[in-house]
Amino acid sequence: MSYKVFDFFAGCGGFSKGFELAGYDIVVANDIWEPAKITYEYNHRNTHFILKNIEELESREIANLYNGNPDVIIGGPPCQGFSLAGLRLIDDDRNKLYREFVRMVNEFQPKMFVMENVPGLVKRAKGYFVEQILQDFREIGYHVEYAILKASDYGIPQIRQRVFFIGSRNNKFPIFFPPQTHFDPKGKLDLFNINSMQEHVTLGQAISDLPLLDDPTDMGEEIQNYIREPENDYQRLMRINSNYVYNHIATNHSQKTRDIIHLVPEGKNFKSLPEELRGTRKFNIAWTRLDSKEPSYTVDTGHRHHFHPWTDRIPTVRESARIQSFDDSFIFQGTKTSQYTQVGNAVPPLLARAVAQALTASLEKEEIYVTN
Structure with a gap:
């Protein structure tokens, strides 16, 4: 089965590329920056790309291009307001794009979603912002977990870190994060797991x-x-x-x-x-x-x-x-x-692929549960 995906804040398509490598079908993508659109469309010939401010994007416009709900929604909304020392997440105008991502998840009710952001978000304001994000998605019917993933631990030659929030609808879908596949040979070694991993790519x-x-x-x-x-x-x-x-x-x-x-x-x-x-x-x-x-x-x-x-x-x-x-x-x-x-x-495609493969395990597990 090829799961259908909507990608918001798609940029040039790194997130989409990773999900495609994992066998997903990216049916709709959206971004506001035209240079990114041109690159995206050049490399993703079968995806409907909507060049428009997400605040002005209505679900009916997407329905005109793809008649059906996605299995998964992915995206990395900018969250500049999350860096504030105060605790006015929802009222901060700079978080309107994050709220639009929540809106799209609420309107299309995918089985699962993945939201990517900078890892510093987790500790800001003593964890208030993370709790607010979890609450926002709970209110629209999703169970959410998050993890900070290091790109080099998944075969990418870069020490980049990102936090991924994975949500499952109505708590039915188990949430898995990708197991580490690469290790730092100069670091502290876990001898129990090391035989199944490769060294970091330099x-x-x-x-x-x-x-x-x-x-x-x-x-x-x-x-x-x-x-x-x-x-x-x-x-x-x-x-x-x-x-x-x-x-x-x-x-x-x-x-x-x-x-x-x-x-x-x-x-x-x-x-x-x-x-x-x-x-x-x-x-x-x-x-x-x-x-x-x-x-x-x-x-x-x-x-x-x-x-x-x-x-x-x-x-x-x-x-x-x-x-x-x-x-x-x-x-x-x-x-x-x-x-x-x-x-x-961009989201590194191989990191996105690892996350997508973990989602596949979640979706397939739920299908087995439903079938039985």
Whole structure:
């Protein structure tokens, strides 16, 4: 059975991609940002995409495109107001988008839903916001549980963390979260579980087969060849259905910027610079050169804080996409600046796939219960 999904705040489609990899059918997606829509539609040819502010989106408009209720609703509504020290979650105007997600779940009553957000939400205001979220969904008939998942623990070469809220309708559907599949070999090891897991995927393992682009006079082409055969399972996975490299154009930094980057060893930051250069960017992650032997720091939206481990530039869009676990057949559209934003804002597809597979176990368990 192919479960039907609505994806709100879909962006370029990372959440959708992961659910598709797990066998789900994304029938409707919605976002307000046109560059994301263009990329989404290019890579999800069979999904109805609605470019519209969700506050103005009515259920009948969706029904005109898809006649039926989804099995699952997914999305990552922005929750800026959750960062306030006060306790006025519902009244904070900045949380209107979160309330729209609740509205869509209430109107379509899917069997289950998944809401993704930043992990800091869990501890803010001494847990008040989490309790409010749980209460909001209880009031519309859902049992909800949440967990903070670390991307690197699921085969993504990145230390990104996100909180996932999973809801089941009327308490009928058991809620499962995905079991960890990868571990940090330098960390504390659980010998009972380690035999069933693989080591974390490192940044070097993720990108070593891509053209290095270390010549400042050659920024790369729109379509390029791989420089070698895939060297590991992750690269083989990323290259499924792809014969060429796309979205791999280097940024043309000034010579001064390149000279400063060149002074920073792999895995180090501004503290490695001469005293007179440390103040050129005044924040802790300034001039950080990524470590190829570790999972990457969280991919940002193109703010130029983190630099390539082996050459003097920031990662390309394709390298960033590899770090996020977008396979190479997923081609980003629009300006390079918008592509960086699309990649940085996305849910890593392989993390979304792990969550989707856990949902499948929940849905199948409920079907067995109903059948018996």
